[in-house]
Amino acid sequence: MSSETLTEKPMRVSHARNWRGFGWGFVAKLLLMMVVNAFGVTALLTAWSAEQWTFLIAGAVLLLVADVVYFSRRTVPLKYILPGLVFLLIFQVFTMGYTAYVATTNYGAGHNVTMQQAVDAALIQDERQVDGSPVYPLTVVTSGDTLGFAVTIDGVVLAGSADEPLQAIDGGVADASGRPTSVPGWDIVSVNTLLSDQALAQRVIDLRVAVSDDANDGALRTRDANSASVYRSSLVWDEATTTLTNTDTGVVYTPNEYGTFIGDDGSSLPVGFYVNVGAENFVKAVTDKDYATPLLRIAAWTFAFAFLTVASSFLLGLLFALIYNDERVKGRAVLRTLFILPYAFPAFMSALLWRGMLNAEFGVVNQWFFFGAGINWLGDPVLAKLAVLFVNLWLSYPYWFLVCTGALQSLPSETAEAAKLDGAGRWRMFRSITFPLLMVSTAPLAIASFAFNFNNFTIIYMLTNGGPRFADASVPLGHTDILISAIYQISGIAGGRADYGLASALSIVVFVVVGIVSAIAFRQTRKLEEIQ
Amino acid sequence: MRNKIGMGAALATSVLLLAACSSGEAAVTESASPSETSTAIDAAGQTLTIWVDENREPAVAAAAATFEAETGAKVELVQKNFEDIRADFLAQVPTGEGPDITIGAHDWLGALIEGGVVNTVDLGDNADKFSQVAVDAMTYDGQLYGMPYSTEAIALIQNTDLVGADAPATWDDMIAAGVASGAARPFCINTNGETGDGYTMYPFQTSFGAPVFVQDGGSYTSEVGMGGNAGAAFAQWLYDNGEAGTGYLSTTIDYDTNNQLFNSGECAFTIQGPWALGSYTDVNFTVNPIPSAGGEAASPFVGVQGFYVSSQSENALLANIFLSNYIATPEAMQALYDGDPRLPAFEGVDTSSAAYPEAIAGFQASAEQGVPMPSIPEMGSVWDFWNAAESAIIKGADPASTWETMNTDLTAALEG
Numbered sequence: 001m002s003s004e005t006l007t008e009k010p011m012r013v014s015h016a017r018n019w020r021g022f023g024w025g026f027v028a029k030l031l032l033m034m035v036v037n038a039f040g041v042t043a044l045l046t047a048w049s050a051e052q053w054t055f056l057i058a059g060a061v062l063l064l065v066a067d068v069v070y071f072s073r074r075t076v077p078l079k080y081i082l083p084g085l086v087f088l089l090i091f092q093v094f095t096m097g098y099t100a101y102v103a104t105t106n107y108g109a110g111h112n113v114t115m116q117q118a119v120d121a122a123l124i125q126d127e128r129q130v131d132g133s134p135v136y137p138l139t140v141v142t143s144g145d146t147l148g149f150a151v152t153i154d155g156v157v158l159a160g161s162a163d164e165p166l167q168a169i170d171g172g173v174a175d176a177s178g179r180p181t182s183v184p185g186w187d188i189v190s191v192n193t194l195l196s197d198q199a200l201a202q203r204v205i206d207l208r209v210a211v212s213d214d215a216n217d218g219a220l221r222t223r224d225a226n227s228a229s230v231y232r233s234s235l236v237w238d239e240a241t242t243t244l245t246n247t248d249t250g251v252v253y254t255p256n257e258y259g260t261f262i263g264d265d266g267s268s269l270p271v272g273f274y275v276n277v278g279a280e281n282f283v284k285a286v287t288d289k290d291y292a293t294p295l296l297r298i299a300a301w302t303f304a305f306a307f308l309t310v311a312s313s314f315l316l317g318l319l320f321a322l323i324y325n326d327e328r329v330k331g332r333a334v335l336r337t338l339f340i341l342p343y344a345f346p347a348f349m350s351a352l353l354w355r356g357m358l359n360a361e362f363g364v365v366n367q368w369f370f371f372g373a374g375i376n377w378l379g380d381p382v383l384a385k386l387a388v389l390f391v392n393l394w395l396s397y398p399y400w401f402l403v404c405t406g407a408l409q410s411l412p413s414e415t416a417e418a419a420k421l422d423g424a425g426r427w428r429m430f431r432s433i434t435f436p437l438l439m440v441s442t443a444p445l446a447i448a449s450f451a452f453n454f455n456n457f458t459i460i461y462m463l464t465n466g467g468p469r470f471a472d473a474s475v476p477l478g479h480t481d482i483l484i485s486a487i488y489q490i491s492g493i494a495g496g497r498a499d500y501g502l503a504s505a506l507s508i509v510v511f512v513v514v515g516i517v518s519a520i521a522f523r524q525t526r527k528l529e530e531i532q
Numbered sequence: 533m534r535n536k537i538g539m540g541a542a543l544a545t546s547v548l549l550l551a552a553c554s555s556g557e558a559a560v561t562e563s564a565s566p567s568e569t570s571t572a573i574d575a576a577g578q579t580l581t582i583w584v585d586e587n588r589e590p591a592v593a594a595a596a597a598t599f600e601a602e603t604g605a606k607v608e609l610v611q612k613n614f615e616d617i618r619a620d621f622l623a624q625v626p627t628g629e630g631p632d633i634t635i636g637a638h639d640w641l642g643a644l645i646e647g648g649v650v651n652t653v654d655l656g657d658n659a660d661k662f663s664q665v666a667v668d669a670m671t672y673d674g675q676l677y678g679m680p681y682s683t684e685a686i687a688l689i690q691n692t693d694l695v696g697a698d699a700p701a702t703w704d705d706m707i708a709a710g711v712a713s714g715a716a717r718p719f720c721i722n723t724n725g726e727t728g729d730g731y732t733m734y735p736f737q738t739s740f741g742a743p744v745f746v747q748d749g750g751s752y753t754s755e756v757g758m759g760g761n762a763g764a765a766f767a768q769w770l771y772d773n774g775e776a777g778t779g780y781l782s783t784t785i786d787y788d789t790n791n792q793l794f795n796s797g798e799c800a801f802t803i804q805g806p807w808a809l810g811s812y813t814d815v816n817f818t819v820n821p822i823p824s825a826g827g828e829a830a831s832p833f834v835g836v837q838g839f840y841v842s843s844q845s846e847n848a849l850l851a852n853i854f855l856s857n858y859i860a861t862p863e864a865m866q867a868l869y870d871g872d873p874r875l876p877a878f879e880g881v882d883t884s885s886a887a888y889p890e891a892i893a894g895f896q897a898s899a900e901q902g903v904p905m906p907s908i909p910e911m912g913s914v915w916d917f918w919n920a921a922e923s924a925i926i927k928g929a930d931p932a933s934t935w936e937t938m939n940t941d942l943t944a945a946l947e948g
Contacts, residue, residue: 109912205849
């Protein structure tokens with residue numbers, strides 16, 4: 001009955017009448033949304049000034065959606081899932097989409113910039129100081145909107161602008177250094193004015209004042225608004241035909257399908273731009289014959305490495321967890337803490353330390369345990385693989401020790417007691433009760449650990465750097481390289497000759513492989529859950 | 533309705549506040565009077581972004597302090613790993629996120645030009661005070677792209693208590709002196725462990741007359757120069773002194789091990805750069821040019837460090853003023869040297885303030901017989917093949933075939 005009386009009450013009363021303050025929840029929400037909006041609007045302003053239209057639109061949409069969701073009464077579920085969705089969009093979907101986009105371009109060494117930037121750079125690289133050109137003290141001058149340069153040559157003050165070559169100015173005065181101090185018909189612009197006006201400064205940097213009517217004589221240019229020299233440029237950019245023409249030699253440079261300017265005499269310009277190359281990177285990633293065999297071997301080792309690491313560290317961790325979960329072990333808390341130590345160490349530091357300890361001549365492993373036998377742990381293909389597996393086991397078993405200890409402690413004691421009453425032995429109990437129940441909670445973690453180790457760049461890079469090299473391959477890859485470290489090597493990022501397009505294509509291939517393996521594995525773990 | 537207005541007001545206020553904060557710097561800019569003709573520069577409100585590495589940050593900060601004090605402009609130093617600067621500069625300049633100026637090595641130049649991210653520079657009034665070798669190194673195809681400030685090269689470092697201060701003339705003399713000294717190892721050299729280190733080994737390679745790229749009148753072509761008899765002789769030398777031979781070269785020695793061995797007096801001679809001197813605190817040492825192993829001069833790579841201006845800098849004017857008026861001066865060069873002692877590329881820098889002043893002279897002598905490290909973009913592809921082949925030969929692989937394969941694979945990679 002009470003519900004009826006409630007519904008009879010007028011529910012929608014104006015806030016003006018029953019307003020009893022917002023309540024702390026609302027204040028907190030308002031403050032939070034203020035912060036969100038403030039940051040959002042700053043980001044939008046930044047995107048606006050940087051002319052990043054995609055980010056501007058995406059940011060505006062996200063901000064609008066956030067405001068609608070949190071200030072509307074009809075979107076309660078969205079209020080909970082929106083933050084997660086936004087993170088998913090920014091950190092997963094965007095990253096993957098961008099990687100896929102880069103994979104379809106030839107972005108990398110020599111194709112680093114847009115066409116316009118490449119043209120700018122080509123023009124910069126082409127403009128050369130005329131041999132023997134003196135450095136003239138310079139005064140920047142204006143006349144109305146026209147910007148000009150004034151210099152003194154042979155005691156005569158001259159001035160000119162972009163359209164007017166230098167000409168003598170009657171009554172021009174210069175100081176002792178030759179810097180014009182008074183140029184009739186022109187207003188002098190101080191360096192300070194330029195420095196406080198970035199747009200004007202840019203115009204000064206871009207300004208070229210021809211020294212004579214003959215363009216071949218070159219033009220004055222300044223970099224610091226304080227001195228000028230004569231420069232000469234021979235390349236001309238034609239935007240309509242997208243060609244660069246060398247006016248001295250008559251060679252016309254046309255961009256080819258890879259974004260390189262090729263001259264009609266077969267020469268090319270050093271700077272190129274990135275273009276869309278479609279699926280070419282993917283085709284190269286799977287068909288390049290120099291890489292095919294090494295990559296297959298590396299793929300096989302990657303699977304072996306990831307699987308063996310998970311299996312060995314899981315089994316060792318489980319074994320220790322079982323032992324140290326027994327109540328008869330004294331000082332379990334201290335011992336458990338000690339076990340976790342390798343896990344608490346940064347992995348790359350441990351890998352570096354092990355690299356030193358496994359050194360054939362100076363390493364403590366050989367000196368203490370192998371009578372200084374000089375075993376080349378990191379230089380032999382098989383031993384290096386064993387070393388990688390061992391170090392990774394050392395690094396990751398504490399994780400499984402932790403996980404298994406937790407899982408063991410949460411197992412229902414009734415099942416164990418029931419089994420005991422039924423007369424099950426210790427081994428039988430472990431095999432039929434403990435282990436299957438343990439697998440239910442740890443199998444998904446094992447899959448995650450597999451995926452992590454599949455791309456465990458750190459340990460490979462720090463411990464062996466992929467070495468020892470394949471003696472029979474013509475590419476710089478090695479026996480302990482896993483796919484991700486091979487990608488790093490192939491894409492040339494280390495040597496400075498990066499091919500990000502190819503690297504992105506390869507990492508997408510690896511992503512697909514890991515995805516398929518994980519999907520299959522997760523499907524298998526559903527069977528485990530049937531045990532419960 | 534009422535709370536919506538409240539919300540709107542709160543929103544507007546916060547936006548205004550932020551907008552005010554972000555434009556605060558611009559608001560304080562003083563407009564200089566146009567008639568002012570004094571040379572004092574007033575760039576208050578402008579910010580110059582410079583990328584530096586950890587070692588050089590204090591040095592550049594010292595040079596920037598004068599600039600800030602005199603011009604009112606702000607210099608924002610962004611500290612980065614030196615190894616990261618090259619790739620980050622290439623990646624970020626085109627997006628507009630790059631710095632106005634960055635510290636860099638001359639051997640990046642080819643890649644930076646290919647990537648279209650560097651502008652040309654002028655050296656300013658003191659142009660004639662720069663060392664010609666350094667200026668040449670920063671020059672590419674006749675254009676100057678960087679303002680050099682230091683050079684560096686590796687040299688022979690010897691334990692004076694064991695082998696005296698006299699420079700050995702040849703490899704054999706050095707080994708003989710090392711053996712006679714009774715040290716555990718006559719000679720140590722860093723091979724970067726199993727990875728191999730073509731850079732540190734290069735003086736011995738050049739002493740056999742096998743440069744990494746064929747040189748055409750001073751500048752490098754993209755033709756690999758390590759093949760032929762000279763290269764084969766060097767490979768054989770590596771093998772003979774490697775783990776299968778005398779054992780003076782060993783892939784068990786990396787940078788830290790090498791320094792430790794030398795500092796503990798177990799090595800009589802080693803080859804290192806000025807950056808390693810800080811590790812040699814327990815021994816007396818002197819620095820000499822590297823002895824020849826193959827008969828010709830042992831020429832180490834000479835690296836030049838300098839400042840690059842971004843091709844996309846919006847502050848190009850200020851950046852150029854900073855370089856030509858505040859870096860290319862004796863005071864700034866001295867400050868750079870005092871902050872981080874490297875062989876100066878500018879005349880008149882007083883090097884006596886260094887921790888090891890006489891060592892600087894030794895490195896200078898070694899650099900004088902050196903060759904510039906190639907700055908062509910192809911150099912980036914060389915290291916992997918080169919280091920691995922040297923490491924394999926030192927470990928006992930067949931020298932002739934390993935070296936030959938390396939040359940073939942490298943040539944193929946450069947063409948591919």
